[in-house]
Amino acid sequence: MVAKASDSGKHIIEASFKLERVNETLESSFTLDVDFSIPAEGVTAVFGESGSGKTTLLRCIAGLEQADSARLTINGDIWQDKVTFKATHKRSIGYVFQEPSLFTHLTVMGNLSYAFKRANKALNNEFYKQIIKIMGLNTLLAQKVNQLSGGEKQRVAIARALLLKPKLLLMDEPLASLDGKRKLEILPYIEKLRASFGIPVLYVTHSIDEIARLADHVLILQKGRLVIQGNVSELFTNINVPLLSRDEMGTVLDCDILKIDEQWQLMKVAFNGGQLWLPVRLDILPDSQCRLRILASDISVTLRPQSDTSILNQLRVKIMSITPEIEEATTLLKVKTGATILLTRITNKSLSELGLVCGKIVWVQVKSVAILG
Structure with a gap:
């Protein structure tokens, strides 16, 4: 469970849902059983x-599906509990689906x-202009929806949801x-959305890349149950995170x-914890x-800083933990520089020959071209 409002001083979203579906025809069932508290900010x-x-x-x-038992509060405002159930149209939400669901006979405007017409609050012209600018729609307003690419349609759908001024x-x-x-093409627009509006976003995805680029906090579900949650940087360096493959383990840095x-x-x-050189992003x-x-x-990993290397990035770190990867010839090291934890994978042979142990001060090297933006 993440920090409560009393711990962090920040607004939170608290939710608890229990729902059971039984498909008698297929002789199968599905249970959703989640209970969480997350920051009411960021993604x-x-x-x-x-x-x-x-x-x-x-x-x-x-509110599109009614759980058997549920509680949902947004910044202390009760949307659902034992006695309250706000209908969907009374919940201050914007909803962006997999498909844009736009009116194809209308223009973007x-x-x-x-x-x-559906906004809960009066819209001012500056707010409208801000959304149009951030989502890059100025040159598309007069176009019909069927003239747009898939990415452009989704940007319109996101803008439409934002114009509702949702909580x-x-x-x-x-x-x-x-x-x-x-x-x-669309990822930079969603990044701008994250940075420009104080609207909390719940972002469903099965893409590790999207999480690493966009998310501040993560909820991981398995078979209808919440198995782990936390800060995105902490989760990527947690070697016990389910669904995270060996190749996806690493560190996320702001x-x-x-x-x-x-x-x-x-x-x-x-x-x-330090500085890095990497190729310029446009x-x-x-x-x-x-x-x-x-x-x-x-x-x-090296025992001392290197002078005759093509690798531009070298950081002095302390080894915090050493975890052998079972049935592999490799070991995962957690190292710390400043307040940042980095994760590195080396061979067991290197671990032995370098004499690496917890608490030892070493240097790590990071190729500039290997850093993912």
Whole structure:
């Protein structure tokens, strides 16, 4: 369970849902049994395999599906408990589905105008302009929906949901219907959404990459039950997280952009524990922030700093834990620099030959080209 409001001083979303479905024809049943408290800010990813209950949970939160027993409060406002059940249209939510569900006979502007009529609060022109700008819709307003690409349609759907001024934005695998290229096109817009609005987002996905890039907090479901939750950085370095494969283990870092070296097309970033060089990203500006992901397999260990190496990034760290990977020739090390935990995978042979033990001070190397933006 994450920190309660009394612990952190921040608003929270508290939810508890128990629901059981029985399909007599198929002789099968499904049970949703979750209880959690999450920050009412940033993006909370809801992660799990198909059939784990992700969409069912969102439908319960939206009031589209009534659980056998439930409690839901948003910043202390009760939406559902033993005596209260707010209908969906009385819950201040925006809902973005896998498919955009736009009115195909209307223009982009026509679809957005529909949100004006349903908004719980009066819309001012500046708020409207902000959404249009952030979602990159200025040049699309006069176009018919059937003239848009899949990514453009989804941006319109997100803008329409935001124009409702919801207290909570629900996004159910919004990139699932897009190909790889379209996903890369829309991700920066969702990142801007996360940074520009104070609206908490519950984001359903089965993509580790989307979680690493967008989420602040994560709920992991398995067979209808919440098995683990926590801060995204903590979860990626937790070697016991279910559904996280060996190749996906690593570290997620939120960094400040310090400088851009135009000659070499590199940028220097700072995090709580050091600085890194990596290739310039086109959507990044100096004095801004970015999120990075470093896989455990892309960090090497040395006993002392190296001078004759092509690797630009070297960090002095302390070994915090050593965990052999059963049935593998490798070991996972948790190392710490500043307040940041990094995860690195090395061979058992290297572990032995370097004489690595908990508490030892060593250096790690990170290839600039291996850092994921």
